[in-house]
Amino acid sequence: MAHLLRGKQAGIQRDFSAGLNPQLFAIDEVTRYGINSQISCLAYDPVQSLLAVGTNDTQYGSGQIYLFGQSRVSVALPLPRKASVRAVHFVADKLVSVDSKNEISVFSLETARILASYTPPGGVTAIVTDPTLDFVLIGLQNGDVVAYDLDRQSPAPLRIQNLWKEQYPRARPAPVVTLAFHPRDIGTFLIGYGEGAVIYSFKTDKPVKFFRYEIPPGALGGDSNPATHNIPRYPRLTQAVWHPTGTFVLTGHEDSSLVIWDAKDGRKILVRTIQNPNLGGSGSATESLGSTRGTFALKCPLFRIAWCCKENPDDTGIVIAGGTPTTSLEKGLTFIDLGQTPVYATSSWQILSRHFEKPKRQHTLPTPPNAEVVDFCLIPRRSPHYAGSHDPIAVIALLSSGEMVTLSFPSGHSINPTNQLHVSLSYVHPFINRVELAYVERTRWLGMVENRSKGPLILKGGAEAKHPLMRFANRNILLAAHADGTVRIWDVGHGDEIENQKMLQVDVARAVGRSNDVDVSKMSMAGATGELAVGLRTGEVVVFIWGYNKDSGKEVHHVGVESFGLETIKDRAEPSVKEGLHPLAMFRGQGQVTALKASEVGFIAAGFQQGGLVVIDLRGPAVIYQTGLDELSGQSKGGSFRRRSSQYQQKAEWPTCIEFGVMSLEGDDYSSILLFVGSNLGRVATFKLLPGLQGGYTVSFAGSTALEGQVVTIAPLDSELGDPAAATQTAVAGLRDGRRIDGVLLVVTTSGVKVSRPPSAKGAHKTWDEVFCDASAVVRYQAAGYALLGLFGDGTAKIYSIPALKQIASVNVGHILDVRRLSEAIITPTGDVVGWTGPSQVALLNMWGTGSDLTRSLDKLLNVEALIPPRPTISNVEWMTGTVHVTPADMDALIGGPDRPPSKRMIEQRRAEEEQQRTVKRSAVAGSSSSETKDEGYWAYMQRQMQERTQNLNIMGDSMDRVEENSSNWADDVNKFVSKQKKKAVMGFVGSKLGF
Numbered sequence: 001m002a003h004l005l006r007g008k009q010a011g012i013q014r015d016f017s018a019g020l021n022p023q024l025f026a027i028d029e030v031t032r033y034g035i036n037s038q039i040s041c042l043a044y045d046p047v048q049s050l051l052a053v054g055t056n057d058t059q060y061g062s063g064q065i066y067l068f069g070q071s072r073v074s075v076a077l078p079l080p081r082k083a084s085v086r087a088v089h090f091v092a093d094k095l096v097s098v099d100s101k102n103e104i105s106v107f108s109l110e111t112a113r114i115l116a117s118y119t120p121p122g123g124v125t126a127i128v129t130d131p132t133l134d135f136v137l138i139g140l141q142n143g144d145v146v147a148y149d150l151d152r153q154s155p156a157p158l159r160i161q162n163l164w165k166e167q168y169p170r171a172r173p174a175p176v177v178t179l180a181f182h183p184r185d186i187g188t189f190l191i192g193y194g195e196g197a198v199i200y201s202f203k204t205d206k207p208v209k210f211f212r213y214e215i216p217p218g219a220l221g222g223d224s225n226p227a228t229h230n231i232p233r234y235p236r237l238t239q240a241v242w243h244p245t246g247t248f249v250l251t252g253h254e255d256s257s258l259v260i261w262d263a264k265d266g267r268k269i270l271v272r273t274i275q276n277p278n279l280g281g282s283g284s285a286t287e288s289l290g291s292t293r294g295t296f297a298l299k300c301p302l303f304r305i306a307w308c309c310k311e312n313p314d315d316t317g318i319v320i321a322g323g324t325p326t327t328s329l330e331k332g333l334t335f336i337d338l339g340q341t342p343v344y345a346t347s348s349w350q351i352l353s354r355h356f357e358k359p360k361r362q363h364t365l366p367t368p369p370n371a372e373v374v375d376f377c378l379i380p381r382r383s384p385h386y387a388g389s390h391d392p393i394a395v396i397a398l399l400s401s402g403e404m405v406t407l408s409f410p411s412g413h414s415i416n417p418t419n420q421l422h423v424s425l426s427y428v429h430p431f432i433n434r435v436e437l438a439y440v441e442r443t444r445w446l447g448m449v450e451n452r453s454k455g456p457l458i459l460k461g462g463a464e465a466k467h468p469l470m471r472f473a474n475r476n477i478l479l480a481a482h483a484d485g486t487v488r489i490w491d492v493g494h495g496d497e498i499e500n501q502k503m504l505q506v507d508v509a510r511a512v513g514r515s516n517d518v519d520v521s522k523m524s525m526a527g528a529t530g531e532l533a534v535g536l537r538t539g540e541v542v543v544f545i546w547g548y549n550k551d552s553g554k555e556v557h558h559v560g561v562e563s564f565g566l567e568t569i570k571d572r573a574e575p576s577v578k579e580g581l582h583p584l585a586m587f588r589g590q591g592q593v594t595a596l597k598a599s600e601v602g603f604i605a606a607g608f609q610q611g612g613l614v615v616i617d618l619r620g621p622a623v624i625y626q627t628g629l630d631e632l633s634g635q636s637k638g639g640s641f642r643r644r645s646s647q648y649q650q651k652a653e654w655p656t657c658i659e660f661g662v663m664s665l666e667g668d669d670y671s672s673i674l675l676f677v678g679s680n681l682g683r684v685a686t687f688k689l690l691p692g693l694q695g696g697y698t699v700s701f702a703g704s705t706a707l708e709g710q711v712v713t714i715a716p717l718d719s720e721l722g723d724p725a726a727a728t729q730t731a732v733a734g735l736r737d738g739r740r741i742d743g744v745l746l747v748v749t750t751s752g753v754k755v756s757r758p759p760s761a762k763g764a765h766k767t768w769d770e771v772f773c774d775a776s777a778v779v780r781y782q783a784a785g786y787a788l789l790g791l792f793g794d795g796t797a798k799i800y801s802i803p804a805l806k807q808i809a810s811v812n813v814g815h816i817l818d819v820r821r822l823s824e825a826i827i828t829p830t831g832d833v834v835g836w837t838g839p840s841q842v843a844l845l846n847m848w849g850t851g852s853d854l855t856r857s858l859d860k861l862l863n864v865e866a867l868i869p870p871r872p873t874i875s876n877v878e879w880m881t882g883t884v885h886v887t888p889a890d891m892d893a894l895i896g897g898p899d900r901p902p903s904k905r906m907i908e909q910r911r912a913e914e915e916q917q918r919t920v921k922r923s924a925v926a927g928s929s930s931s932e933t934k935d936e937g938y939w940a941y942m943q944r945q946m947q948e949r950t951q952n953l954n955i956m957g958d959s960m961d962r963v964e965e966n967s968s969n970w971a972d973d974v975n976k977f978v979s980k981q982k983k984k985a986v987m988g989f990v991g992s993k994l995g996f
Helices: 001-009 163-166 349-357 423-426 441-447 510-511 629-635 645-650 729-737 819-824 876-880 888-896 902-922 929-935 938-994
Strands: 030-036 041-047 050-055 064-068 074-076 085-091 094-100 104-108 114-120 125-127 135-140 146-149 154-160 177-183 188-193 197-201 204-212 237-242 246-254 258-262 268-272 302-308 315-322 333-340 361-366 373-380 392-399 404-408 431-442 475-481 488-490 503-507 519-523 532-537 542-549 561-563 567-568 577-589 594-600 603-608 612-617 622-626 655-663 672-679 683-691 697-706 709-716 743-747 752-756 763-769 773-781 785-792 796-801 807-812 833-838 841-846
Touching: 001 841, 030 423, 041 085, 041 373, 041 392, 050 085, 050 743, 064 085, 064 094, 064 423, 074 938, 085 125, 094 125, 125 503, 135 177, 146 188, 146 888, 154 392, 154 888, 163 188, 163 876, 177 237, 188 237, 197 246, 204 785, 237 302, 237 902, 246 302, 268 349, 302 373, 315 373, 333 349, 423 475, 423 519, 423 709, 423 841, 431 519, 441 475, 475 519, 475 773, 475 833, 488 519, 488 532, 503 510, 503 577, 510 532, 510 542, 510 577, 532 594, 532 603, 532 938, 542 594, 542 603, 542 612, 577 612, 603 655, 629 683, 655 709, 655 729, 655 743, 672 697, 672 709, 672 729, 672 743, 672 796, 729 743, 743 773, 743 785, 773 819, 785 833, 819 833
Parallel strands: 519 594, 594 655
Antiparallel strands: 030 841, 041 050, 050 064, 064 074, 085 094, 094 104, 104 114, 125 135, 135 146, 146 154, 177 188, 188 197, 197 204, 237 246, 246 258, 258 268, 302 315, 315 333, 333 361, 373 392, 392 404, 431 475, 475 488, 488 503, 519 532, 532 542, 542 577, 561 567, 567 577, 594 603, 603 612, 612 622, 655 672, 672 683, 683 697, 709 743, 743 752, 752 763, 773 785, 785 796, 796 807, 833 841
């Protein structure tokens, strides 16, 4: 019977929820944004322009693989079973992964589904692929290397036994650590074992060279540990990579030593570390001082090494993650720019050693402090060859904290991920501390496209699936505050087609004038005007407005000017943004900003942890009101509900919820702009905003009421229609015509809910049963009516009628959302819920759904017209000196066996070439050689290259024959001339003696 009386108690004559029933209340999981768990590995495909991100298996989610392309293209690939992703590789139209349970999974980029899975006979320690091969080679814990046929989806007959054990039978067990194909000669293979490295030849099925790093007694080696310098050591190998031309081999070891070897004769050229460019032939000491005198610093392990090159593969550099002292304050990637490699055939050992000892330059690509770079992924311009390190333009670094950093290469400048990477990657670039949701008018959002200078796009692949174009009047705009002081703003949608997919960004750290201690605590955006207010834990409130930057492209010195209680910060706009959200003014308050609201009619109200309240009029801008909640106790007008005003003085009180509305107060015969402020102790204070006599507005306290528990939500409602009585531009404009709105105030606290006439009427009240309410909002379902939706601490979502406050339905959301963070969830007026599922992922739920789970993405990933460029091959000189040229087709036979039929990719390539030839014949038009070269396939290209090289060699041979013939004729002529001169000399001598 209580719910039948609440309507009369609240002064509402209608049932706003009459058209709602429990069958309408069901959860649809629309989409997810972010990364479900900690990132474990990265991979990039320059041909398809896609980025793959693998995650670990944690309490927040199982390991899976995310594939990201241009704009909002995103596909999630779950693993066959619960495990962590350890490595991912792109191979033509497939993706290969290995997980923590030693299972190899093969996914199709065309269908975005798993094709096959394979568990090798042993623990997987390394895998390697090549874009031109249909095989994945797998290194095992016992030191063997096996192969898996991606085309036939079955193991290949190839098996390379433990070569290190065969060479050193007494050596301790040596698992495979790294695998790498020769960048030019695909028939040559580099295998890195724990004890050293081996070059293996597929052509002869034998090892060619062995590389073993030994530190003699008396040498400290790379780690500077004096405790072991009197004995010979063999530091374990952790990395092994090729020089881009295959001339040299670089091995990295657990003592942070970098050893460069001659790949042809196996000679050691140089031993160095990042700090010491030459350890000397005897491995002389390298200084790595500790934090106190007489100590040495431990070094981070060499997490990863990449030997990259520019467009010219002889112009190289080495990128290193790790290997620096743990005491170093500068964190990041180390880049050793070696420059042009000396000509091997004409260079001495001293020249080669000096080349690696004294590079052109060495610098650090900086990353945020307090986290090490544990992995990185280079972003090449076009080519997938040279182990993915050919002419990179950027590098994505993975930090030990799980965050990502994108840097330009080789300069190391930070690349803004806004509109460069998928919005889900922004959740870890860096981590997001807080999110808010703004309900922005659709036409307004369509016009909010910032003009920001940026470099070339990193991700350009894939195509988005079509979604229904619902054209909601308002868009769900997410405000995400990051750990580095940036706020990114973008449309999460309603599960529909997102018309404006661009992301906005504001730099709060730049606006407040410092780079540290910029922790955003509250955000609010006005839906009609796009004005943004950001509150910090240190007490600043920063206001941003949309506009043009007249000083774009140049730095402007800040001049601190304060007027009307605000500091003007227009000159702190980002130089790279011509049009967008720019800083306007800043207010400095006392304590953390605990509540913030930007209205649609030009007012901003902020509450602080010290109990302060400030109202800002953007028409100045100016501070028009400032007070403290403790000052309102003596000004209380009207009664209170279940609490006396004197009780507020017993505990610290601060605002927790702020809302603007337009309605008539109890006892007034006119409507006005009202400001409602809820506190942590349950007080709801009402303020009236009226036009002043000298222009502008004045604010006055109108009264207060009290409830049990912290105020969670304040919702002003029209008591006749049930519509929100918010302070919209239309409602405020109606005040000039004397329009009156009779309204009620619905206030939700952690302990209950109250519906009453403001400022202090008793109204109707309901107490929650046993659990606290973490988040709530008044929602509407089409034309059926309004209801109160709440998220509760037991992981349920409940909906109540208005004004009877009778429970209509209840569903569980704890299996989707993180119950511990339900207080951070956001409910929109349309019944959408944005809540956290883990530390770096949110889910968008529709409460007026059908109970459907999250559907798989229908985005397209594979571009069939994007062809893999031909693989680099050996040079003519190498061929003439006896190096056997091995093609990918030969590798199919060497790895797959002589009876293996052509792969599907080879058959399709041949068909395409035959169709191309038929097209050329039908056209009867001979194309230019350039166009033929552009359109030909891989195998046709290799055939033409072979023919041209053969012709060139024949021409060279003919030229050499002609040179030999001409040289022979010239020598005969010289001999004849010399003989003739000798004869003349002899005859002249004889004639002079005889007197002739």
